[in-house]
Amino acid sequence: MASSRRRTLLKVIVLGDSGVGKTSLMNQYVNKKFRQQYKATIGADFVTKEVLIEDRLVTLQIWDTAGQERFQSLGVAFYRGADCCMLVYDVNAKRSFNALNTWHDEFLTQASPSDPKHFPFILLGNKIDIDAGNRRAIPEKKAKEWCVSKGNIPYFETSAKDDYNVDSAFLCIAKLALEHEHDQDIYFKTVAQPAPDTEHTSGCAC
């Protein structure tokens, strides 16, 4: 019981090429606002939002880049302690899709999570509102194939402009991060305390 309430802060990293809509998605999610123009740089490193997930109050600390993604030099503080990673591309811009491998690798290298194979990622194909989809460069199927190749990461098509699927995507990544944290807790408990009171290790199959 105590351990499930111990930590409710989740650090969410939003990554992807410049211009795909990362800041807009965050702003839509946290402030319910969309603007056509954003400054390339913003003041804060992160914004927070509280969500209720299965009776548990979770604070999402969402980290946005301040335009440095153009130089791929985000620094260790950005990645340190990340609980999950939201990758974003623009469905109308092929280059932003092709860059996903680099962002995925970059995250794993910089954040070096203890369990990279099961680390919670999510992919967002943003700007699906543009030209009613007529300018789309990446079919949904192709994006889903990429997700499967990376270990079945969830995929959402979004519009920060129309507020389409934005809440669902953030909720999904938050849930994944919580599950992952729980799995890791069980793992560490098992490693650190070889003989725990088995009656209290509910949900563990071992």
Ligand code: GDP
């Ligand atoms: P970032 O560099 O990834 O943070 O991208 P921004 O959030 O700054 O967005 C870049 C541009 O795309 C801005 O002009 C936004 O208004 C626009 N934009 C972002 N998301 C959407 C969307 O879902 N639909 C449309 N039509 N434009 C968007």
Ligand code: MG
């Ligand atoms: Mg931005």
